[in-house]
Amino acid sequence: MADRNYDKLLGIKTVGIREWQGRNLSYNRCEATPYKALDRLFQMYKFNKKDRVVDFGCGRGRVAFYIHNRFHIPVTGIEMDDRTYNEAVNNKMRYRQRAKHIKAPIRFEYGLAEHYEINSKDNRFYFFNPFSVEIFKGVVNNIIESLEKENRIGDIILYYPMPKYKQYLKSIGSFRMLNKIRVPGADDIREKFIIYRYK
Numbered sequence: 386m387a388d389r390n391y392d393k394l395l396g397i398k399t400v401g402i403r404e405w406q407g408r409n410l411s412y413n414r415c416e417a418t419p420y421k422a423l424d425r426l427f428q429m430y431k432f433n434k435k436d437r438v439v440d441f442g443c444g445r446g447r448v449a450f451y452i453h454n455r456f457h458i459p460v461t462g463i464e465m466d467d468r469t470y471n472e473a474v475n476n477k478m479r480y481r482q483r484a485k486h487i488k489a490p491i492r493f494e495y496g497l498a499e500h501y502e503i504n505s506k507d508n509r510f511y512f513f514n515p516f517s518v519e520i521f522k523g524v525v526n527n528i529i530e531s532l533e534k535e536n537r538i539g540d541i542i543l544y545y546p547m548p549k550y551k552q553y554l555k556s557i558g559s560f561r562m563l564n565k566i567r568v569p570g571a572d573d574i575r576e577k578f579i580i581y582r583y584k
Contacts, residue, residue, distance in 0.1 A: 391420040392447075395454060396483045397476040399447035417447040418513050418544050422568045426542075426578050429566045432456045437506045439463065441498040441524060442515020446473035450480050453491045462493045463501050470495045499523040503531035511542045518549035529559055532583050539583040546579050554581055 388400050399417045432438070436458050440448045443462025453460045464470040473493045480491075494501060499520055510528055512521070525541070532539045541560060543550055554560050560581035567577045 388417070388420050395450050396479040397446065397450055398472070399445040399450075399476065416513070417444055419568075420447075420451070421570075422544065422576070422578070423448065423451050425568050426544075426566055427455060430542075430564065430578075430580060432458055432509065434458060435506075436509050437461075437504065438509040438511060439501070439503070439507050440511040441501070442513065443473060443493065444469055446476050446493065448511055448513075449473075449491055449493070450476065453487060453489065454480075454484060457487050457489050459489045459506075460491050461504075461507070463498050464493060464495060465497050467495065499527065501527070503527050505531065505535040507531065508537055508539045509542065510539065511544075512550070513544040514547050514550070518547070518553055521550055522553055525553070525557070529557075529583070541581045541583075543579045543581070545575055545577070551579065559584060 392399055432452070434457075436456075438449070438452050438458065438460045440446075440452075440460065440462045443449055443464050446462050449460040449462040452458065462473060464473055470493060477491060477493065497520075498516065501524075510524075528539060528541070540563065541554070560583055563580040563582040565577060565579050567574075571577070
């Protein structure tokens with residue numbers, strides 16, 4: 386199913402790339418994970434009812450809405466660009482008209498990922514290369530601190546993983562690779578998900 390059709394089904398608008406012209410180069414452009422990739426990921430990887438997802442650099446909210454709609458679990462999206470954040474909030478208003486039956490909360494927070502305070506129940510963390518490895522390190526350190534404070538299993542899901550992200554997770558030794566999921570028909574071998582689990 387084409388991305389626009391999938392958007393229409395959910396009552397949202399997430400198609401299109403937004404470049405950050407004249408912005409801090411620590412933050413990468415806004416680009417949504419393709420629905421076909423998400424379909425593939427969740428054929429191989431499942432959430433349970435106790436999971437809580439955080440999407441860092443959520444953009445207009447595609448991943449958040451997809452997960453919320455498919456698994457009926459709490460999802461939080463973090464977005465630092467005010468225009469994009471407002472689009473996510475507007476999407477939520479339209480989406481909720483169609484998804485009133487889903488009791489789990491879905492919310493968006495405006496701000497920097499490294500300033501997000503990890504909730505003691507957050508345990509699944511999604512990244513599609515939203516920012517530099519320096520910021521990624523800070524976010525991962527916040528995740529580890531929270532997982533250690535409130536002892537629980539935590540997964541990091543990377544889509545189209547940047548080599549520096551992978552190198553950092555390998556170097557700290559706190560996460561082990563759980564799975565690698567390739568997107569069928571992808572022209573680029575980097576188009577895959579890597580899932581890491583906190584040891």
